[in-house]
Amino acid sequence: MDGRFVAFSLILLCLFLPASLAQTDPPDSAPAPPGVTVRDAPNDNGTGLIVEWEPIPDDAAHGVTGYRVVRFGPDPGEETVLADLPRAATEFLDRGLKRGREYRYAVAGLSGEEEIGPRSEPAVGKPRPQWFHSAKGFLLMNLIVVSAAILISVFLAARGRVFTIRKIAGIEAVEEAVGRATEMGKSILFVPGIQDMDNVQTVAGMTILGSISQMVAHYETRIDVPVSKSLVMSTGREVVKEAYTTAGRPDLFNENIVHYVTDEQFGYVAAIDGLMLRDRPATCIYMGAFFAESLILSETGNSIGAIQIAGTAMPTQLPFFVAACDYTLIGEELFAASAYLSKSPSLLGSLRGQDIGKALAMLFILVGVTAETIGHLRGDGSIFQALSDFLRRFFATNF
Numbered sequence: 102m103d104g105r106f107v108a109f110s111l112i113l114l115c116l117f118l119p120a121s122l123a124q125t126d127p128p129d130s131a132p133a134p135p136g137v138t139v140r141d142a143p144n145d146n147g148t149g150l151i152v153e154w155e156p157i158p159d160d161a162a163h164g165v166t167g168y169r170v171v172r173f174g175p176d177p178g179e180e181t182v183l184a185d186l187p188r189a190a191t192e193f194l195d196r197g198l199k200r201g202r203e204y205r206y207a208v209a210g211l212s213g214e215e216e217i218g219p220r221s222e223p224a225v226g227k228p229r230p231q232w233f234h235s236a237k238g239f240l241l242m243n244l245i246v247v248s249a250a251i252l253i254s255v256f257l258a259a260r261g262r263v264f265t266i267r268k269i270a271g272i273e274a275v276e277e278a279v280g281r282a283t284e285m286g287k288s289i290l291f292v293p294g295i296q297d298m299d300n301v302q303t304v305a306g307m308t309i310l311g312s313i314s315q316m317v318a319h320y321e322t323r324i325d326v327p328v329s330k331s332l333v334m335s336t337g338r339e340v341v342k343e344a345y346t347t348a349g350r351p352d353l354f355n356e357n358i359v360h361y362v363t364d365e366q367f368g369y370v371a372a373i374d375g376l377m378l379r380d381r382p383a384t385c386i387y388m389g390a391f392f393a394e395s396l397i398l399s400e401t402g403n404s405i406g407a408i409q410i411a412g413t414a415m416p417t418q419l420p421f422f423v424a425a426c427d428y429t430l431i432g433e434e435l436f437a438a439s440a441y442l443s444k445s446p447s448l449l450g451s452l453r454g455q456d457i458g459k460a461l462a463m464l465f466i467l468v469g470v471t472a473e474t475i476g477h478l479r480g481d482g483s484i485f486q487a488l489s490d491f492l493r494r495f496f497a498t499n500f
């Protein structure tokens with residue numbers, strides 16, 4: 102029984118195997134992928150090319166399981182296999198190229214991991230940078246609108262237009278604090294943070310230092326400004342010197358008012374704490390970027406009974422200043438303080454223009470949220486859903 106079954110199986114195998122082999126195309130029968138082109142990658146800096154091709158006709162019947170993209174080098178025979186892609190792929194993005202240089206590409210069909218059939222004719226492309234990123238149109242719109250608002254506001258302020266600025270308690274208290282130091286015959290300590298002049302908070306602190314120095318020169322009070330960066334020292338000296346000159350008391354200026362301590366964070370803090378305990382200033386003002394030293398400084402100033410005014414845009418340090426200081430400028434109040442104190446038309450116009458930009462941003466957010474909510478309730482196809490989709494695409498941040 103077993104012998105007859107084996108013989109019968111062999112007869113069937115011999116009958117049907119040649120027929121099945123005759124119906125299968127050989128691996129080299131697939132044609133080359135047609136329509137291979139190379140185009141520049143959009144919205145880049147000139148380092149990318151996109152290779153595109155059309156699927157091989159009846160690729161499944163030819164046994165094509167994927168496509169291989171090959172880049173040829175400048176030397177004969179030099180080539181690099183860039184990627185083996187699935188059969189549904191029709192393009193490939195090649196990154197990291199040199200701008201302005203020509204590159205040649207070819208595409209071949211794959212059967213498993215082996216090329217099947219000939220490669221396409223080489224296609225040539227040259228990457229070039231683009232001047233504008235077309236997906237960032239909303240940034241251009243914001244730039245135009247906010248810049249126009251700032252320029253118009255500066256022009257109006259220069260022509261005598263008065264802009265109302267909300268009172269900032271911490272800045273209102275500066276003159277009182279300077280007067281208190283004058284009455285007590287003690288000094289004022291001003292700390293501009295621990296960052297260099299490339300930090301916008303330090304720049305804002307320098308601007309506030311100029312306004313306070315004018316008050317100090319008017320009241321003939323002493324001010325001490327220890328810094329942790331050499332560039333901040335140079336800038337601070339120029340700011341204080343100009344303030345004393347503007348106040349009409351250049352004779353009171355001394356370069357040692359602004360002095361360098363050290364770049365080391367806690368060494369700088371230890372030096373300021375020692376200065377506080379020795380000189381016991383009547384007023385301590387902290388304006389700039391602060392980190393772990395914020396609580397150390399403010400607690401030491403609180404222990405000597407000084408009036409303390411702080412301002413920073415570091416969210417993690419604000420709770421410590423709020424707890425230990427008498428007045429605290431929170432976030433953008435630090436940047437608005439310079440315009441508040443100086444009343445400069447350029448600063449006031451810039452502040453008003455930025456507020457207009459923020460108001461427009463809030464308006465777009467409100468419109469977008471409302472349209473998204475109504476569109477979701479009414480279903481797809483409504484005008485609200487279309488508006489929501491437009492705003493989502495227009496203000497997208499993932500490019």
